[in-house]
Amino acid sequence: MRFPASLYVSMTSYLVGKKLRGVEQFPLVLMLEPTHRCNLSCAGCGRIREYHDTLSREMSLEDCLTSIEEAGTPIVTITGGEPLLYSQVPQLVEETLGRGRHIYFCTNGLLLEEALSLFRPNPHFTWNVHFDGTEHVHDAIIGKPGGFSKALAGIKAAKAKGFRVSTNTTVYRESSVIDIARLFQQLTKAGVDGILVAPGFSYEEVVRDVFLTRSEIVRKFREISSWGRDFPIISNPLYLEFVSGKRSLKCTPWGNPTRNSQGWKSPCYLITDTHYRTFAELMDRTDWDHYVSGEDPRCSQCMVHCGFEPTIARQMGLKDLFRMLRWNLNV
Numbered sequence: 001m002r003f004p005a006s007l008y009v010s011m012t013s014y015l016v017g018k019k020l021r022g023v024e025q026f027p028l029v030l031m032l033e034p035t036h037r038c039n040l041s042c043a044g045c046g047r048i049r050e051y052h053d054t055l056s057r058e059m060s061l062e063d064c065l066t067s068i069e070e071a072g073t074p075i076v077t078i079t080g081g082e083p084l085l086y087s088q089v090p091q092l093v094e095e096t097l098g099r100g101r102h103i104y105f106c107t108n109g110l111l112l113e114e115a116l117s118l119f120r121p122n123p124h125f126t127w128n129v130h131f132d133g134t135e136h137v138h139d140a141i142i143g144k145p146g147g148f149s150k151a152l153a154g155i156k157a158a159k160a161k162g163f164r165v166s167t168n169t170t171v172y173r174e175s176s177v178i179d180i181a182r183l184f185q186q187l188t189k190a191g192v193d194g195i196l197v198a199p200g201f202s203y204e205e206v207v208r209d210v211f212l213t214r215s216e217i218v219r220k221f222r223e224i225s226s227w228g229r230d231f232p233i234i235s236n237p238l239y240l241e242f243v244s245g246k247r248s249l250k251c252t253p254w255g256n257p258t259r260n261s262q263g264w265k266s267p268c269y270l271i272t273d274t275h276y277r278t279f280a281e282l283m284d285r286t287d288w289d290h291y292v293s294g295e296d297p298r299c300s301q302c303m304v305h306c307g308f309e310p311t312i313a314r315q316m317g318l319k320d321l322f323r324m325l326r327w328n329l330n331v
Contacts, residue, residue: 002194002234002328004123004164007102010074015313025254025283028310030071031269033260034059034092036081040108040142042132047081050272055081057261061088065095067259070279077128077256079106090118097124104128106168108142109151112158121162126193128166129155133175134183141172152190159191166194166234173212177223184231194234197224198305199243201270213301218245228327235305237327238312238320243303251299253291255310257282267291269306271298 011028018026035058036051059067068076076096083089084107096103102124109129119125132141135148158165167187169180184195199217212220225240227233233240241247251268258265263275264282268291276282290296316324 002232004102006123007075008325008328010100010102011313014074025288027071027073027254027257028313029075029077029256029306030068030073031077031079031256031258031306032064032067033080033258034064034078034083034086034089036260037085038080038082038108039085039110040082040144040147042108042142051260051262054261058086059259059261061091061095064092064259065099067264067279068096068099068101071257071259073101075102075104077104077106082108082111084111084115089115093119093125097122100124102126104166106130108147109154110144110147112151112154116154116158116161116163119163121164123164126164126166127155127158128168128196130168130170131183131187132170132172133179134186137176137179138183152186155187155190155192164193165191166196167192168196169198170200171197171212171217171220171224172200173216175220177220180224181227184227184233188231192232194232196235196305197233198235199303201302201304211301214303217243217301217303236309236312236324238316238324239305239309242308249308249311250292251294251302251307252310252314253307254283254286254288255314256306270302270304271296 036047036055037058078092083105086092093103093105104126106128107130112127112129129151131148131151132138138148139145155165169183171180180197187195199212199221201211221240221243222245225244228237238247242249253268256269257279258269263277264279265272266274266276266282266286267288276285291299294300
């Protein structure tokens with residue numbers, strides 16, 4: 001299976017419960033950023049630039065756990081920055097799992113191998129390691145020679161200890177489809193449980209010529225989206241139809257709300273207009289219709305999964321549901 005059966009059960013129960021109660025706007029995945037500190041300065045990263053004045057701050061464990069309860073999502077993505085630099089990371093993982101949540105722990109992998117002794121394998125826990133290309137390409141993007149081999153060693157060590165491991169690849173303007181295919185071959189050989197792939201977002205704080213326009217995204221993903229039988233790609237196949245130009249979707253900006261040391265980030269994981277003190281304030285005070293409409297110029301080229309995969313989950317009919325079930329079973 002591409003995802004654990006328990007994750008499907010949790011998400012399906014959650015979605016059905018919301019629909020039965022008539023709730024229209026609700027999150028699916030909490031993006032929890034307990035720290036923005038990082039041991040890299042990647043070319044396409046907006047966080048270390050946007051939050052450069054507050055990189056030394058981190059959320060308290062109590063604030064993290066309160067945010068998990070506020071959002072109520074079945075999945076928590078622990079991200080950053082580099083979340084392995086968070087001072088209370090083992091306790092955060094343990095407490096989150098104890099609340100029955102599924103965790104995707106996003107890391108650049110440089111500290112992974114040494115950190116494994118702090119954690120125990122759990123069917124609700126998945127390491128998610130970032131790779132943007134084969135060794136030469138990846139190391140150039142992250143600005144650290146040896147970074148690729150270090151992260152790959154971390155993956156192999158994690159798999160040897162029984163952890164679930166997935167990877168995440170961001171596609172930029174200069175990304176070679178051939179190089180990405182070679183990367184996926186390496187990751188598949190290393191035994192990863194899944195591969196996520198999506199276009200990057202054109203952050204205002206980052207040099208913009210590294211990012212793809214919508215037409216460029218479609219051209220690259222028409223080929224990438226056909227690789228599902230060759231590699232364990234876990235990007236939603238309906239979302240891949242969207243980035244390939246075969247399906248039209250509107251954004252669900254509240255689908256993956258972000259909580260960090262500044263508060264609840266509004267309106268979405270990618271764009272920051274303000275931060276709110278509570279999740280309720282985020283939901284009540286954000287002009288969601290404005291961002292759903294796509295009228296904001298910052299949204300014009302965006303096809304990033306955090307905005308559009310929640311739309312698929314919210315609008316999925318029986319035909320697409322059965323298709324998704326078959327896809328999950330056929331690895």
